[in-house]
Amino acid sequence: MITDLVQIQRLGEKKVPENEKFRRHMKVHDFPERRFRKVAEDIEDKTDCRACANCCRVAETNLSKRDVERLSKYLGLKPKQFILQYTTDSAQEEGETILRRNENGCIFLEGNDCSVYQVRPDTCQDFPHLVRGAGSLQSRMWQMVDRATYCPIVYNTLEEWKQIVGFGKKQMGQG
Ligand code: SF4
Ligand code: SF4
Incomplete structure (x- = not known):
């Protein structure tokens, strides 16, 4: 299992085209989720997120109304004050706080x-959304190609999933 963040970035970026193809492969085959979740769970269990914290450095953190209420209360602020002081607009998704x-x-x-x-916000609790998250695993796969460039859990899970389904050179040769 690779945990070095420099290596994860280098390999994850190199594998963007491969991981895009793998995402499409998963979509076409619509495999049952259970086995994939188990692999992701095992890799999560083996990963020390407190030694990493890379998602907190790299990714934007979306907020729901519930998150705002919870965080404001914790910090002893009115939701409006919290929004002014601690939030901003997403640079990646229009209309997201x-x-x-x-x-x-x-x-x-x-x-x-x-x-x-x-x-912490719900999205942080569920991150990287391989084991937990809204909707099917399939519907969350589009986010994983980018996450594999900075999250060791995602990078290593995708690599193991590829082995499970026998995704390799043959599939890479197909458009
Ligand atoms: S709020 Fe979320 S993104 Fe921010 S430091 Fe905490 S866990 Fe990380
Ligand atoms: S979820 Fe991924 S990027 Fe975030 S701390 Fe854990 S291993 Fe690192």
């Missing part, structure tokens, strides 16, 4: 720790 970021990533990241861990 995200947590503010600084040069280290998420505004709540302190070293490798989340300063609001007990009340």
